Amino acid sequence: MKNNKIWITTCLAAFSLGFVQKSEPTLKEAFQNSFYVGAALNKAQFSGKDTKAQELVKKQFNTISPENVLKWGPVHPKPEEYNFKPADDYVAFGQQNKMFIVGHTLVWHQQTPDWVFEDEAGKPVSREVLLKRMENHISTVVGRYKGKIQGWDVVNEAIADQGGQMRPTKWLSIIGEDFAQKAFEYAHKADPQAELYYNDYSLYRPDKREGVIRLVKSLQAKGIKVKAIGMQGHYGLTVPTMEQVEASIVAFSKLGVEVNFTELDIDVLPNPSQRQGADIAETFDADQKFNVYSSGLPDSVQQKLTKRYADLFTLFRKHQDKIGRITFWGVTDANSWLNNWPIKGRTSYPLLFDRQYQPKPAYQAILNMAAQKK
Template structure:
């Protein structure tokens, strides 16, 4: 891209980190064009999959650290703020974690031991290198804001999150520790997260930041809804991160908003309307949407530490395959040819229309 354009990380340097989630080809340096773009634009990275339990700890006593080592080395080489994602989640956790050799549920003691050993090993390996961890991911349900019914809750009870944070803090006392979830603009989920974090704080457990995933559409949620959650979370005395930002421009077969990866639908051309390219009118809507969001982030730069896009280019996005496989999706700032979309200059100029936060 033209050198005259300033980089995202430079425009927002005094405000917050700007980052991207990397896939394994990118973090291992196999995608030279992506490496150039990441170095130029971003100063923080997150791993899309390689530090989730399944990929990094597939079998008892067996760890697969090679991809994660390469990811961390990439971040260090380019002087990035490196994020670890994620230690406790109900998805992408192998069945063996919750079961004994006979396939029966393990006891609370055994599961706690497994959780502690996993966190001690993974966080300990990258102590002082990975600066922030998504400790607990998506533990609040979509409807009521209650704790999600998972094996973690079923076997460990309601203190599973407290235990995960305690173990992570023991493994690296200096690392930032986060709670991360989607659809946190919804009042029920917001209140659920506030209850969870207050409960942790009451036990003396420090939560550095709440990660709002930011899987949004062109119109939903409204800027006011997102802002209400930024303000509510800041009142807890925690920072706010936008951890998985992307804008889905395609029609949604489900009326539910969010990122529940278990929801999938059959292919239907109605839901893949732009296989040959995004019409200019939609490009402009996307640019305006990104500009509005970054103006909001800039306004609240006193409490926001980081804004991370979930992918580098449109080709990398998980939205090409969710909730319908094989769609042509356009949710990010760079297109499939690694070129900036109209949304990029819109984001670079968004600081001009923002005013300092009023809290």
Template sequence: MKNLFYFFAILLFFWNCKPNRTQSDTAMSDTATFETEKPRKLKDALNGKFLMGTALNVRQIEGFNPAEMEIVKTHFNSIVAENCMKSGRLVPQKDHYNFDTADNFVKFGEDNNMVIHGHTLVWHSQTPRWFFKDKAGNEIDKEELSRRIKDHINTVVNRYKGRIKTWDVVNEAVLDDGSLRKSKFYNLLGEDFIKIAFETAHKADPDAELYYNDYSTSIPKKREGIVRMIKKLQAQGVPIHGVGMQGHVGLDYPELEEFEKTIEAFSALGLKVAVTEFDITVLPSPWENQGAEISANFEYKEQMNPYPDKLPDSVNTAFNARCLDFFKLFLKHQDKLEKITMWGVNDDNSWRNNWPVGGRTDYPLLFDRKNRPKPIVNHLVDLATQ
């Protein structure tokens, strides 16, 4: 009996210690429940505004980094291949296509109900050398180059017809001064190579949306050159549906006002607009106005790699503010923007670590090297859902 008495005494003590649940407590609990139901995923927060995309590298596509792919499935609803669909990777030797990685990339997108973007069909930088040579190693003529462009586009686009929704048909054909780049495509075919590429892609898949893609589009002369080129294509009836603005930006360049002018200028052409390759470098630039010319490389110097171990709080604050400013701009023009695509999943696999100076440590993306969302992710969710 004594033990039973002690048991009930202890039970009564804890019952009296339990706080009463007031109406105020109930309201607070309901509020907390409501807030936890608020979307915390980027793709959900931005639903109905624009797609949230990211670029995938070969190791991710081939399953070597499952934690990174979980980030992709959780936060993104659009994907683009960083390199595996460029002609230099797809067909390094004449008539010998290797679609293994590209097929896995497309399958991942389909399995996860994502919008798949093809990148890229015609680009001067990663075109295999054989593309411009005959069997004897001599340069081909314009008729043969035209045929090879058509054959390549037909081969690739037809393989993924109805599966890849949007394509970068031509990449980086305009220089910063607004003139057309004197690439091997241009030197043999003139500006007609652009027309040929778009017309061929449209015939291969009439339902696909076709984009022109370029970097440093905020430079006024380059913006004007792209607009001039597109107006000429439109006047010829060439099927072009959108423009991709590569968003390789820094903490202090480009000016937001110029970036906004470019969104408005491209939209005024009656085209869809996408920010295709967004990242924010926090490192010093070896040149005054940094673009994204892939062929540019500079010698490593310690002063060009100021944060090898950790990003200082002051720089992290500046990164957050810069990212918020851009997303405020994107949301302001959500009626014009189809998607925003981060160029990479986390800081560790960003190309920014090795370009334009190799061996550096950069912090340009939304997820850190341990696949943790940076605080900016929640800030962006709050911004999109306020």
């Protein structure tokens, strides 16, 4: 009995001194009054095969995006064939956990099968045929998830990397510049309540930013409601600057739209080119000088990554009235696309959780920042 009294007295004293504390908030709790915080999921994560990642997602995030299962190729590989099972599982996971579910992506120049643009002889189809194929695809896919998927990346990466003009794609050459307008119209018709987004990378660059502004203004002039512009946050440790990112947040918000950071990760590895984007067609042969941290991330680089994330989230919170969501492109370092792009087989460290599903110092830095009074 005496030992029990001593134990109770010690616990009460510890509590009164503040030694017994509540558990720290998760990411979604820390920013619940600011914006959604989410991650892009692969099939193993939402199907339950990767149970550790699934638990991490349920604990930390309140919005999800699909890495691949709703892109045209995976979901609609042949003219009369749809593969909805993976997408159904993805949506079911989001519904079961009461998450804001995003659909990615309806019209893109990558991961779209050749048959979409060609006739039986392999020749380019007419504008009318391609528009009908686009409408049928969007009507079928968006219609299937009407009321379940709350927001869609309707058009992805339609602005060229240089000069801010429309990217030269088959969509543009066959249909013309109004292909984006048609995609938004078809998506709205299929689900009038869904939020519709334009999504692109390197939007901190002035020329590309201006190209997107022109595109969105042209859509708005035709009465099309663009809910948000998605800024893919595929950043490095020093590029872009916070001032560049902030300039685009402010410029886009002046259009009367929200800003979403849709694909956030930070590449800490050496850059094999002068690329400042995320063009998946740009790849390089394996070279060990671009895979310098294969045995672990040095503490000095870990500190830079931590500061980079803290600075970004400080900026995000500063403009929380303009931002709808922040979505990381992946859950842990182990399944980041940057392990295989732009060079296959690299050991990359771009996210908040390591290969053992454990939070990195950057995670704690973000929570510490969130806990501070503005």
